[in-house]
Amino acid sequence: MSTNVKWLRDIIASEQVGELAAFREIKVARVPSSSLCLLCKGGRMLCGKLRCPIVAKAQSLAKSSLQITSPRIQGSTPPGVFVGRIGYPKVYIGPMVPPYRGDTEILDTPELWLGKSIQDIIDYRFALIRGTARASVYDAQSGGKLIDVLQELAMGKRPVDAEALLTRVPNRVITLSGETQPFGPSAPLKSFKASDVSVDRRVERAFYDRDLKAGDAVVGLYEDDVLVTRIQRAFSLGMFGFQKRRKLVPTRWSITAVDSILSLELIDQMKQHDTIDEYRVYSFEHLDNRFVAILMPERWSFEWIEAWFPGTTWNPDERTTAPAMMGDFEPYRGRTTYPDVGGCYYACRLAVAERLNQERRQASALVLREIHPGYILPVGVWNVRESIRQMIQLEPQKFDNFQAALRHAQTKLTIPLRKWIKTSELLKRALFQKKITEFAA
Amino acid sequence: MVSARMADSKTWKTCVSAMVNLIDEAAFKFTPEGIKMKAMDPSHVALLDFELPASAFEEYKVNQPTTLGIGLTEMNKILARAKAEDELTLELDEEKNRLTLTFRGVSTRRLSLPLIDVSEAELPEPKLQFTATVDVVAGVIQDGLKDAEIVGDNVKFELSEDGFTLSAESDKGTSELKLRKGDQALLKLSVKQPARVMFNIKYLSDMAKAAGPSDIITINLGTDLPIQLDFQVAEGKGRLRFLLAPRIEAE
Numbered sequence: 001m002s003t004n005v006k007w008l009r010d011i012i013a014s015e016q017v018g019e020l021a022a023f024r025e026i027k028v029a030r031v032p033s034s035s036l037c038l039l040c041k042g043g044r045m046l047c048g049k050l051r052c053p054i055v056a057k058a059q060s061l062a063k064s065s066l067q068i069t070s071p072r073i074q075g076s077t078p079p080g081v082f083v084g085r086i087g088y089p090k091v092y093i094g095p096m097v098p099p100y101r102g103d104t105e106i107l108d109t110p111e112l113w114l115g116k117s118i119q120d121i122i123d124y125r126f127a128l129i130r131g132t133a134r135a136s137v138y139d140a141q142s143g144g145k146l147i148d149v150l151q152e153l154a155m156g157k158r159p160v161d162a163e164a165l166l167t168r169v170p171n172r173v174i175t176l177s178g179e180t181q182p183f184g185p186s187a188p189l190k191s192f193k194a195s196d197v198s199v200d201r202r203v204e205r206a207f208y209d210r211d212l213k214a215g216d217a218v219v220g221l222y223e224d225d226v227l228v229t230r231i232q233r234a235f236s237l238g239m240f241g242f243q244k245r246r247k248l249v250p251t252r253w254s255i256t257a258v259d260s261i262l263s264l265e266l267i268d269q270m271k272q273h274d275t276i277d278e279y280r281v282y283s284f285e286h287l288d289n290r291f292v293a294i295l296m297p298e299r300w301s302f303e304w305i306e307a308w309f310p311g312t313t314w315n316p317d318e319r320t321t322a323p324a325m326m327g328d329f330e331p332y333r334g335r336t337t338y339p340d341v342g343g344c345y346y347a348c349r350l351a352v353a354e355r356l357n358q359e360r361r362q363a364s365a366l367v368l369r370e371i372h373p374g375y376i377l378p379v380g381v382w383n384v385r386e387s388i389r390q391m392i393q394l395e396p397q398k399f400d401n402f403q404a405a406l407r408h409a410q411t412k413l414t415i416p417l418r419k420w421i422k423t424s425e426l427l428k429r430a431l432f433q434k435k436i437t438e439f440a441a
Numbered sequence: 442m443v444s445a446r447m448a449d450s451k452t453w454k455t456c457v458s459a460m461v462n463l464i465d466e467a468a469f470k471f472t473p474e475g476i477k478m479k480a481m482d483p484s485h486v487a488l489l490d491f492e493l494p495a496s497a498f499e500e501y502k503v504n505q506p507t508t509l510g511i512g513l514t515e516m517n518k519i520l521a522r523a524k525a526e527d528e529l530t531l532e533l534d535e536e537k538n539r540l541t542l543t544f545r546g547v548s549t550r551r552l553s554l555p556l557i558d559v560s561e562a563e564l565p566e567p568k569l570q571f572t573a574t575v576d577v578v579a580g581v582i583q584d585g586l587k588d589a590e591i592v593g594d595n596v597k598f599e600l601s602e603d604g605f606t607l608s609a610e611s612d613k614g615t616s617e618l619k620l621r622k623g624d625q626a627l628l629k630l631s632v633k634q635p636a637r638v639m640f641n642i643k644y645l646s647d648m649a650k651a652a653g654p655s656d657i658i659t660i661n662l663g664t665d666l667p668i669q670l671d672f673q674v675a676e677g678k679g680r681l682r683f684l685l686a687p688r689i690e691a692e
Contacts, residue, residue: 299483331643332483425594433641434686435485439667440565 048310049376056122056376068099071166071187073129076101076159077194080108080128081150082183083236085250089137093237093248094189095150096128097164104159109229110382114390118287121379125182131164131189137248140238147237149192154234155199155207162194182377202226207239214241218258219265228350228385232258252343255381259346266353267334271300273356276363278398279405283412284391287383288374291367291391292412293352294405296430298364303329303426304348306341306369307415323370323415329425344369347381351388366426370414402430443471443507443533446500450523450544452675453531456491457520459651459672459681461513463487463644468559471533472506475679479564486686487644488564493679499528509533509540510559516542519552567684571661571669572634573600578626579672580654582607585618586646592616595688596642600662601635609642628657636662639688645670648683665689 080096098104106112107124116124139147153160170185202224206217217240221231236254238246249257280295305327328339339345352365367388399405410417421427447453460467463482470477475494481487495501519542523529527544534541534553541553585607589596593611604621620627651672652658661669665687672681 301484428690429484432688432690433484433486434667434689436481436488436567436667436684436686437485437565439567439569439686 048373050374051376056119068129068170068185071169071190073097073099073131073164073166073170074101075099075162076104077153077162078104078106078108078128079153079156079160079194079197079233081154081233081237082130083248083250083254084132085252087134088250089247090134091137091248091250092132093135093146093150094131094133094186095153095162095164095192095194096130096184097162098127099129100127101161102159108233109227110380110386111227111229113382114286114386118375118377118379122182122377126184128184129164129166129170130184130186131166131192132186133189135248137238140246140248141243146189146192149194151207151234151237151239152197152199153194154230154237154239155203156197157200157230158198160194160197162192164192165190182379200226200230203230203234203239207234210243212240212242214245215261215265217241218261222262222265228258228262229382256343256346259343259350259381259385263346263350263353264334266350266357267300270353270357270362271332273360273362275299276356276359276361278400279402280363280396280398281405281408281412282391282394282396283409284387284394286387286390287379288372289383289387290370290372290413291387292369292409293365293367293388293392294409295356295396296364296366296402296405296426299332300362301329301331301364301426302349302352303327303366303424304339304341304345304369305367305420305423306344306371308371309373325415325419325423327423327425343381344384347385348388351385351392354389355392364426364430366424368409368413368420372414442502442504442535443509444500444502444530445471445476445498445532446528446530447497447675448499448528449525450520450527450529451525452493452497452679453529454520454523454525455651455653456493456674456681457513457517459648460489460491461517462647462650463489463683464513466510466512466557466559468561469509469511470506471503471509473503475501481562481564482644486641487648488567488684490682490684491674491680493674497675497678507533508561510557511540512554512557515554516540519554522550522552567667569661569663569666569669569684571636571663571666573632573636573663574659574661575600575605575630576628576657576659577605577620578628578654579649579652579656579658581618581620581626582658582660583646583649583652583654585616586642586649588616588618590642590646594642595639596645597637597639598660598662598668599635599637600630600632600660602630602632604630605660634664636664636666638662638664638666638668639690640668640685641688644685648685651681651683 075098077095077097082094082096084092096108098107107128113121133146166187167190168187170187202221203226206212206221218231218235232254235258236249236251238248275297276295277297282293284291305325307323307325309323326341328341328345348367356362397408406417464480467478467480478491480489523544524546527546530543532541538556539553540556541551544550589609592609592614596607596609599606604619605627607618609616622630648670657673659671667684667686670683674681
């Protein structure tokens with residue numbers, strides 16, 4: 001479903017309007033509640049957000065689009081590539097190129113985004129123009145002109161000058177599904193050229209090793225300190241694994257696949273270590289997300305709970321007053337089903353397992369996230385991974401008993417503990433499940 | 442030397458497959474009298490106590506007490522290869538530090554796994570004053586647990602002079618299983634004081650895998666105490682006992 005909205009002039013500051021004469025029409029795909037947004041036009045904040053996501057996106061689109069009047073996009077790709085998921089196993093793939101040259105690495109490197117504003121992040125994403133072409137996911141094995149170049153790019157360790165010739169000036173579709181992180185304008189790709197790529201030898205080695213399992217490649221590269229983002233990029237282009245089993249993997253799936261593979265490996269290693277000696281509480285705020293982790297001196301187990309406040313993307317109904325809470329949990333042995341909360345579960349699990357392993361300890365980890373209305377757009381699971389990574393490097397508050405740890409955690413949270421307890425399996429276990437040792441004489 | 446031969450593989454298979462749900466590795470103590478193993482699950486919520494005397498074996502040769510550390514996941518995989526009626530021999534290969542399992546059926550197959558160091562942490566010896574005990578047909582308990590699993594994570598056990606109730610309750614609904622005194626599936630009932638206590642279903646259903654549907658489980662209960670489940674092994678010669686700590690929800 002898409003709706004045409006002819007009111008951009010109403011929602012962009014008047015001094016900008018002049019520059020934007022070209023934009024009379026912006027396509028809005030899948031608005032959560034289009035009638036509400038239409039009624040509001042980004043002016044009355046009917047949805048309850050502090051800033052209208054359409055405005056934020058539109059402004060940013062305007063900024064970068066001003067430089068695009070031609071279907072020929074010349075610039076330095078970060079390097080960036082994407083693999084879509086619509087139509088799987090026939091998907092859209094292509095390079096992402098900004099309309100300017102320079103050090104563009106940050107545009108597609110979430111590891112560098114912590115501390116940036118939502119507007120900055122939107123700007124990064126919208127600066128990346130996507131040239132799209134159809135491909136079968138099985139093309140990862142056979143290669144092809146475009147796939148070969150994209151795979152080469154995915155091995156790149158610094159920005160590469162490139163030129164994407166599109167069939168037309170990129171369109172101005174704004175995708176507002178809420179799930180996707182911001183993605184730039186796109187148009188079908190006519191041809192694509194990139195200058196010589198200086199490839200990361202570590203990734204290249206895994207690419208040419210056609211007898212190495214994809215999972216082992218991912219773990220090996222991580223252990224060689226390759227950025228998770230780079231592993232994901234190459235993973236999405238089907239560059240790892242047994243030759244005959246290589247496939248393109250939609251970008252979004254590849255992010256979660258890599259988070260999942262890496263955290264499983266780290267958890268495995270972690271189980272060799274002793275448990276921590278005390279209860280710990282960590283807290284961190286980022287983009288109006290409030291994160292709190294409670295680590296307990298027990299063998300490994302993990303739980304991740306999100307609470308979306310009324311007026312945030314996933315709880316758009318302003319009539320509700322209670323935050324929408326949802327979580328997933330795994331015991332010591334792990335889990336076998338995909339968590340309801342989605343990919344952020346694995347992003348968080350990776351960050352926690354990574355830290356505990358560095359410390360050579362294990363623990364039972366409960367991580368809570370309150371999403372307040374200032375988080376006007378979901379910016380992607382990297383937000384969870386990098387926020388938790390940052391948080392858990394900070395010095396925690398330490399306690400010798402669980403009750404004190406809980407009391408402290410409560411001071412960092414808006415939602416009362418009893419609601420968290422109702423949702424949390426780990427809290428219930430910690431509070432209500434007795435241990436055999438308590439009955440020993 | 443350690444060598445133990447059983448007429449079939451079924452007994453050992455069933456025991457290991459119930460253990461593997463709770464613990465990763467186990468230290469089996471082989472003594473001239475028989476095999477013993479005791480372990481706690483990683484979260485210290487359940488305790489497992491296994492005994493199989495020498496008399497349960499066709500042939501049993503152990504000169505001196507020997508403790509063998511075994512990865513249960515690995516052993517379980519190997520046992521999955523055995524047919525229930527295959528004759529099974531467990532043998533220690535001292536030189537290579539391995540345990541060899543021999544299945545003799547249509548052919549003779551031999552698989553071995555490396556022994557591992559299992560830290561023998563000191564295990565608690567809870568002294569529990571149970572007030573009620575009952576013998577029940579395992580299939581009935583297994584059914585009751587499956588019903589309760591639909592409803593929630595916890596299940597309440599109640600034992601009184603009238604009989605036995607297994608019930609669960611949550612936002613998703615309720616489930617109840619009742620056995621009255623005199624019912625066929627309720628074999629022995631002795632109640633000094635009625636008991637009511639709640640447990641995690643996941644643990645219980647993992648433990649219940651140690652029994653075939655027609656086997657008998659002996660349940661011991663006391664209000665706010667762990668539950669003790671005894672399964673007979675090898676026609677009652679041996680025993681697999683589980684203790685599971687209760688879930689006590691304060692208001």
